[in-house]
Amino acid sequence: MSNPLVMLPLLVPLLTAVLLIFFSRKVVLQRWISAGASLITLILSILLAADVHANGIQIEEIGGWKAPFGIVFVADMYASLLLVTSNLVCFAAVLYSFHTVGRDREVFFYHSGVHFLIAGITGAFLTGDIFNLFVFFEVLLMASYLLIVLGGTKIQLRESIKYIVINVVASALFVITVAYLYAITGTLNMADLSQKLSENGQSGLLTVIAILLLVVFGIKGAIFPFYFWLPGSYEAPPAAVTALFGALLTKVGVYSITRVYTLIFIHDKGVTHEVLAWLAALTILFGVIGSLSYWDVKKIVIYNIVTAIGVILFGVAAATPAALEGSIYYLLHDIVIKGTLFLLAGSIAAVAGTSQIKQMGGLIKSHPALAWMFFIAALSLAGIPPFSGFIGKLKIVQGGFEAGHYGMALVVLLSSLFILQSMMRIFIRAFWGEEKPAPQKGVIKPVLFPAALLLAVSVLYGLGTEFAAPFITQAAEVLNDPTIYIDAVLKE
Amino acid sequence: MEILMCFVCGFLFMVSVYLLLSKSLLRIIIGTALLSHGAHLLILTMGGLKKGAAPLLGEHAASYVDPLPQALILTAIVISFGVTSFLLVLAYRSYQELGTDNLDHMRGREGHE
Numbered sequence: 222m223s224n225p226l227v228m229l230p231l232l233v234p235l236l237t238a239v240l241l242i243f244f245s246r247k248v249v250l251q252r253w254i255s256a257g258a259s260l261i262t263l264i265l266s267i268l269l270a271a272d273v274h275a276n277g278i279q280i281e282e283i284g285g286w287k288a289p290f291g292i293v294f295v296a297d298m299y300a301s302l303l304l305v306t307s308n309l310v311c312f313a314a315v316l317y318s319f320h321t322v323g324r325d326r327e328v329f330f331y332h333s334g335v336h337f338l339i340a341g342i343t344g345a346f347l348t349g350d351i352f353n354l355f356v357f358f359e360v361l362l363m364a365s366y367l368l369i370v371l372g373g374t375k376i377q378l379r380e381s382i383k384y385i386v387i388n389v390v391a392s393a394l395f396v397i398t399v400a401y402l403y404a405i406t407g408t409l410n411m412a413d414l415s416q417k418l419s420e421n422g423q424s425g426l427l428t429v430i431a432i433l434l435l436v437v438f439g440i441k442g443a444i445f446p447f448y449f450w451l452p453g454s455y456e457a458p459p460a461a462v463t464a465l466f467g468a469l470l471t472k473v474g475v476y477s478i479t480r481v482y483t484l485i486f487i488h489d490k491g492v493t494h495e496v497l498a499w500l501a502a503l504t505i506l507f508g509v510i511g512s513l514s515y516w517d518v519k520k521i522v523i524y525n526i527v528t529a530i531g532v533i534l535f536g537v538a539a540a541t542p543a544a545l546e547g548s549i550y551y552l553l554h555d556i557v558i559k560g561t562l563f564l565l566a567g568s569i570a571a572v573a574g575t576s577q578i579k580q581m582g583g584l585i586k587s588h589p590a591l592a593w594m595f596f597i598a599a600l601s602l603a604g605i606p607p608f609s610g611f612i613g614k615l616k617i618v619q620g621g622f623e624a625g626h627y628g629m630a631l632v633v634l635l636s637s638l639f640i641l642q643s644m645m646r647i648f649i650r651a652f653w654g655e656e657k658p659a660p661q662k663g664v665i666k667p668v669l670f671p672a673a674l675l676l677a678v679s680v681l682y683g684l685g686t687e688f689a690a691p692f693i694t695q696a697a698e699v700l701n702d703p704t705i706y707i708d709a710v711l712k713e
Numbered sequence: 714m715e716i717l718m719c720f721v722c723g724f725l726f727m728v729s730v731y732l733l734l735s736k737s738l739l740r741i742i743i744g745t746a747l748l749s750h751g752a753h754l755l756i757l758t759m760g761g762l763k764k765g766a767a768p769l770l771g772e773h774a775a776s777y778v779d780p781l782p783q784a785l786i787l788t789a790i791v792i793s794f795g796v797t798s799f800l801l802v803l804a805y806r807s808y809q810e811l812g813t814d815n816l817d818h819m820r821g822r823e824g825h826e
Contacts, residue, residue, distance in 0.1 A: 352785055359792045366799060378807040379819045382738065385800055389745045389793075390733065396752040396789050403782070404759035 227281040227296045230266045230304055231343045233258055238336035248327045252319055255332040259312040262339070266308050270301035274692060278699070278709035280349070288349075288710050289413040295349040295710055298696035299549060303346050303476060306553050309678060310468045310560035311339045313671035317564050318461035320668050321571070326371050326459070334371065338364035338465065345473050349710055351402065351409045354477065355395050358441070362388050365470060368462045369454060380457040387450040391440040398433045405430070412710035415485045415703050423488035431486035431493045435478060435500075442474020444534060445503040448527050452511065455523045460567020463519070467526050468560035472552065475530055479537045483545070483700040490540065498538035502629040504531030505636045512643040518566045518576045518651070521643050522559070525602065528640060529555045532633055535626075536617040544620020546697040550689075551613030554601070557679045558609065561598050564672040565591065568665055569651055578647055583656030590669060592652040594676055599644035601679055604637050609683035718758040725751030738804050738814040742797065749793040753786045 237258035244250050273279055273296055281294040296304075315335060322331055341361025348354050366388075370381040403409060405426055406417050418427065440447040451471070455463050478497070486493050508528030512521050533555065536548025568591055570576040573584060585592040597608070604610035614637065621630030682689060699705050725747050732744030760782030766774030768783065808814050 352788075356788060356792070359796075363795065363799070366796075370803060373806065373810070375810055378803070378810055382800075382803060382807060382819070385796070385803065386733070386741060386745065389796055389800070390748065392793075392796075393745075393748045393752045396749075397755055399785070400752070400756040400759040400782075403756075403785075404761075 224272070224279040224281055224296075226265070226269050226272055227279050227294050227347065230262050230269060230308070231294075231340060231347060233262045233265060234336040234340040234343065238333045238340060241333040241336065242330065245328055245330055245333075248324055251327060251332045252315075255315050255335065256312070256319075258336065259308065259315050259339075262343075263305070263308040263312050266301065266304040266343075269296055270298070270305050270692070273298050273301045274695060278706065280710055288712070289408055289410045292353050293349040293410065293412075293710055294347045295412075295706070296347055297699045297706060297709075298692060299479075299699060300346040300476075302549070302553055302692060302696055303472070303556070304343060306556045307342055307346075307469050307472070308339065310556055310675065311335065311465065313560060313564065313675045314461045314465045314468075316671040316674075317464065317567075317668060318459075321567065322459055322461055329371060330367070331371060334364050334367040335465065337361075338368065338469075340364075342469055342473055346476060349411050351411060351414070352399055355392070355399060358395070358473070359392060361470065361473065362392070365466065368465070369458045371462075372459070374457075377457045380454045383450055384454040387440065391437055394433070394440075395437045398430060398437055401426075401430050401433070410710070411480070411484055412707045415487075416707050416711065418485060418488060419703075423486065427486065428489045428492050431481070431489075432496060434481055434486075435493070435497065438474045438477040438481075439500070440474075442471045442478060442530055442534075443504075443527055444474075444530060445500045445507055448504065448507065451527065452520060452523050455526075456517075456519050460563060460570070463523075464560050464563035464567070467523065467563050468556045471526055471530055472556055475533055475552065478534060479548070479700070482537055483540070484703045484706055487703065494538045494540055497534060498626055498629060501531045501535035501538055502632050504528070504534065505632055506531075509636050509639040509643075513639055516577055516579050516650075518569055518578060518647055519563075521647060522562050522566050525562070525640060525643065526559060528636055529559070532614065532617060532636065535629060535633055536613075536620060539617070539620040539624040539626055541620040541623045542697060542701050543616045543623060545700045546693055547613050547616025547618075547620055549613075549693050549696050549700075550686075551610070551617060553689075553693075554609040554613055554679065554682060557675055557682065558598060558601050561594075561672050561675040561679060562602065564668075564675070565595050565598060568668055568672065569595070569647075571668070572665060573651065573657075578650040581651040581657060582654040583652070585652040586656055588665065591665065592648070594669070594672060595652070596648055597680065598676055599641070599648060601683065602644060603641035605641075607683055609679045611683065612686050714762045715758055718754060718762065722751045722755045722758065725754070736816050738808075738816060741816070742800055742804060745800070746793075746797060749789070749797075753789055756782050756786050756789070 279296045283292045341357050344357035443451040505528050508524050511524030533548045533552050536544040573581045601608035601610050604614045618630045729744040729747035732740045760779045765776040765778040766772040768777045768780035
């Protein structure tokens with residue numbers, strides 16, 4: 222039972238990226254192709270999610286080889302929902318980049334890079350094979366190396382060296398872990414691994430491998446001891462690229478942790494999930510400290526990524542049905558809202574001519590739309606009830622209490638307060654008070670449109686939780702009960 | 714045989730970690746190259762080093778060596794080759810722009826440049 226719809230969200234960006242290489246000098250044509258292809262991919266991923274909702278998990282066996290022997294692509298509801306949100310952010314970031322990235326970067330394969338990046342992300346979400354996951358990680362990392370250094374300013378060169386070296390080390394560690402896993406189990410297919418572990422039990426060696434994988438994905442996803450590379454690297458590239466990175470790249474690491482910790486390594490939760498819970502709580506703590514200690518718009522939003530990753534992973538670590546559902550709600554919300562915030566932060570820095578909030582002031586008089594959009598985005602991020610961040614955090618805290626992690630659940634609750642404080646500090650400093658002479662940067666209306674699109678989706682997601690609920694429940698079902706996934710892939 | 718190979722891999726990892734922690738950018742890149750050598754040898758070792766024919770059906774042997782780790786290594790080699798060449802060009806470019814290959818001089822401060 223192969224379904225070609227599974228592969229289309231991967232193939233369209235891949236072919237678009239190849240096509241765009243041929244038109245590097247024709248910037249306007251590139252923009253049309255790039256935006257059109259992003260929109261098509263978005264529609265395809267919505268169709269895929271609708272198909273998965275109607276007919277259950279969809280799989281595609283590459284080359285017609287049966288599951289543990291060939292590579293299999295698996296679209297369950299969790300992956301499909303992530304595809305929809307990440308393609309939405311990609312579409313908005315492409316629209317935003319038309320007016321901000323500049324011709325110099327666009328003639329040097331900027332749009333190709335974006336589409337290779339989204340192809341890598343899509344592949345990482347859909348694949349059902351650990352080594353294939355490694356390959357798609359490399360696809361998205363190579364594209365991100367290009368995007369982070371493109372333009373070649375001094376800060377970009379300096380930060381991209383650190384970013385690349387960290388990721389090379391993490392990739393080598395991933396290869397090593399795959400080698401250990403293969404030596405013990407003799408398979409690399411995720412469903413087959415999960416089945417072998419449930420039959421033979423999880424020995425101490427496999428628990429060590431689980432922790433090693435947590436380290437690998439933790440470096441990609443910036444959890445507590447491994448987040449040190451993130452603040453510097455995400456500050457360097459232009460705002461459109463930072464929006465893509467901040468909304469999507471770390472979330473791939475989070476997705477991978479969630480996948481392996483709900484599908485494969487579920488037999489020794491006392492060790493693995495306990496470690497994850499502690500790291501998640503510390504991640505929240507350090508993210509909050511970072512976001513409160515800076516006076517720079519970009520840095521504050523960047524540290525809020527770290528906090529959000531901690532919150533999502535705490536939901537995964539608690540591993541009750543409510544907590545897993547909450548982590549899915551929060552993950553989808555966070556992808557959209559981080560995209561919005563980075564686009565808005567880019568616009569604020571552009572109109573104020575600086576990203577230091579101490580040098581801004583009174584922008585609400587000249588840019589009221591920007592101000593109110595930022596205000597709503599800040600409230601959503603903190604999790605104020607009518608907006609989108611509320612339900613996810615509510616369920617995560619509920620699940621945390623059910624699992625007996627009272628102290629850490631309180632950390633999640635308190636973190637909202639500090640997130641709100643860090644965002645309101647931007648709002649008060651930048652938009653209220655005396656107007657400071659800001660350099661005029663032309664019209665910002667076309668730049669605001671993509672952020673408005675993302676914000677509208679985020680607000681609708683918050684108001685229409687009832688509409689999203691059946692999809693999320695279906696996604697959480699697979700995370701709660703891996704046999705659904707195994708049966709769909711191996712078909713016994 | 715596997716034990717010997719494990720020691721070799723461990724030694725490669727040790728050297729590469731030492732090089733990665735040094736200050737000169739070129740030494741760091743050499744460190745990443747040694748790290749990927751170690752990782753590739755480890756895949757080969759972990760796949761098992763039992764005796765058998767090369768995985769070619771024309772050999773008509775009774776047993777063959779495991780072909781899967783070899784395919785994994787081939788993939789990992791070209792990927793690390795691509796990344797290393799990118800990193801080398803980046804190091805060259807940043808030497809031209811920043812005028813140093815010492816990581817101590819590449820620190821970020823607020824309001825840099």
